[in-house]
Amino acid sequence: MHSRSDTIRHLRTSRTRTAARLCAASLAAALALSLTACGGDDDPESGDENPGGGETAATVTLPQLDGQSLEVAAVWTGPEQANFRKVLEEFEKRTGATVTFVPAQDPIINFLGSKIAGGAPPDVAMLPQVGAIEQAVDKGWAKPLGPEAQEQLTEHYSQGWQDLGKVDGEQYGVFYKAANKSLIWYNNQVFENAGATEPQTWDELLTAAQTVYDSGVTPFSVAGADGWTLTDWFENVYLSQAGPEKYDQLAAHEIPWTDPSVTDALTTLAEIWGKDDYIAGGADGALQTEFPASVTQTFTGGDQPKAGMVFEGDFVQVNIAETDAQVGTDAKVFPFPAVGDTAPVVSGGDAAVILEDSEAAQALATFLASPDAATVQAKLGGYLSPNKNVDSSAYPNDVQRRTAEALVAAGDDFRFDMSDQAPQAFGGTPGKGEWKILQDFLTDPTDIAATQEQLEAEAAKAYGN
Incomplete structure (x- = not known):
């Protein structure tokens, strides 16, 4: 098991390595062009086109899992949860497994900790932060992905998105959902x-x-x-x-x-x-x-x-x-407009991580890494996949299609959400750390120095330095 200090060292090393490769400029340019191109009202492709309709052709082979059941935990609510449930229904139809969605609360690491302590962890968790993946590995909760899931990742994902789900070179996460947050x-x-x-x-x-x-x-x-x-x-x-x-x-x-x-x-x-x-x-x-x-x-x-x-x-x-x-x-x-020389592009994402290793859990991770799962949710809208082999025609409107195309075309040219890279105590906990301090700053943005001192004190505590 990794110690906390080992985890922090890995975070720094991996991000320094990734930083040498990732640059936001080209994606910003591609995105600007894509949104400009799809802004016209007379675009024949700008409307919804049978969102969620039709069958999704199988491109990945899944085992028969009749009689097996598993739980999937995520913080998603409302339409986002409803749309993901349709993906799980497709998995059930193909495998015969029974999948139960478990609504989680933020911070999800704390939620999972209570479930594990009670002896009832979900089989798979959708983790919304790189830092949460690191913590799940550090605590010994996360299980490495099997060869079938890794094969799907290698075939369908850029190296940058694969690396975001790795800890010390081992693949733990499948970034099923991406977001352009700019x-x-x-x-x-x-x-x-x-x-x-x-x-x-x-x-x-x-x-x-x-x-x-x-x-x-x-x-x-x-x-x-x-x-x-x-x-x-x-x-x-x-x-x-x-x-x-x-x-x-x-x-x-x-x-x-x-x-x-x-x-x-x-x-x-x-x-x-x-x-x-x-x-x-x-x-x-x-x-x-x-x-x-x-x-x-x-x-x-x-x-x-x-x-x-x-x-x-x-x-x-x-x-x-x-x-x-x-x-x-x-x-x-x-x-998002340019404040400096270049418009920013910040990306986020949610990764599937296995907590209870089983044939069914590995099969679900494999499915989520395939174009098949992403295509189901892409048709429903409000979703963006980092999977480069999802056909852009699956997205229900031209804005989403072109945004997806820009993300895929950029490859590794993006910056990942900063707070999602941080230890969750600083960057991902309601009422604490960066979230709370920026809420206070929104209320009164006059004392910038005091805000910075609070941010630094909380960051130093969370990062352990």
């Missing part, structure tokens, strides 16, 4: 009424926000109740402003959170977070707004919604689908 979605009618245009730079974003505000609509919907959305705001600003090298150093805690580059990023964020009138409900209202509501309140109410824009990833489409807005016409999207 997008801003907007209510097209609000923009048209205000005369606002899609910004390409941070200054242009501030101009667009003021233009929307002057038209009588609050510019931004912010999901302040969910600390992870605030870390995503910070990471996009920081990556673009400080650059990839600094981003990797801060992700590995090789530079402190009191570094001047963090000062600059928080100062930039305060240009929006420090204006209560720019945020739906003000800071207090934002702290009561969970992520799904932050999306739906942007696309309900016609041309007088609670906000004109909402920041988050491609998965926003799942929540837009709960409104009357149509992606590509009523709901449009632009890449």
Whole structure:
């Protein structure tokens, strides 16, 4: 079993190695082109095309598992959970196994710890952080993937996505779900009424926000109740402003959170977070707004919604689908604007990790690593796969298709979510660490130095240095 210090050393070593290979610039360019190309309302491919319909052709051989059962735990709720259940149903149909979805709570490592302590761990867990995979291995919970799953990964995934699921060179995770977390979605009618245009730079974003505000609509919907959305705001600003090298150093805690580059990023964020009138409900209202509501309140109410824009990833489409807005016409999207020289591209993802090794668990991991599983969920929308052999025609609209194509075309050219790389105590626990400190900063972004000191104290404690 790895010691905590061994785990931290591995985190630093693997990220330094990955940093030499990954660069955000080319994906940012590809994404900008893809979103521009699909923004037109007259695109014949812009509407939903039988989402979830039809059979998915089998490209992976799975064993017959009649009479076997397994549990899969994930923090997913609402449409995201419902869509994943359809993937599990496909696995059941092909294998004869019975799969039970177990709703988990954040932080999932704590949830799993209680299940394991009670002698009832799920067979497979979907872990939303690289740091959580490291912790599961460190605690002796995670089991290595078998040769069938590894074969699927080798065939269908770029090396960068494979490496994110490795610990000390051994494959533990299948990154089944990816996310482009560098997008801003907007209510097209609000923009048209205000005369606002899609910004390409941070200054242009501030101009667009003021233009929307002057038209009588609050510019931004912010999901302040969910600390992870605030870390995503910070990471996009920081990556673009400080650059990839600094981003990797801060992700590995090789530079402190009191570094001047963090000062600059928080100062930039305060240009929006420090204006209560720019945020739906003000800071207090934002702290009561969970992520799904932050999306739906942007696309309900016609041309007088609670906000004109909402920041988050491609998965926003799942929540837009709960409104009357149509992606590509009523709901449009632009890449997170460049704060520095280059627009940022921050990616996230969820990995399947085996906790109870069995033929059924290994088969499910193999299935999730194949194009078959991803194709089922791709058809349902609000999902992005890092699997390079998922046919882009499976995605239900042109925005999603082109975003998926840009991700695959970029190969290893991305930066992974910084907070998801951190120990979960710092980067992934509600009410603690970075999540809580940024929630406090949203409430009062005036004392940047104090915020940095708190971030550094919590990071040093979590990283053990």
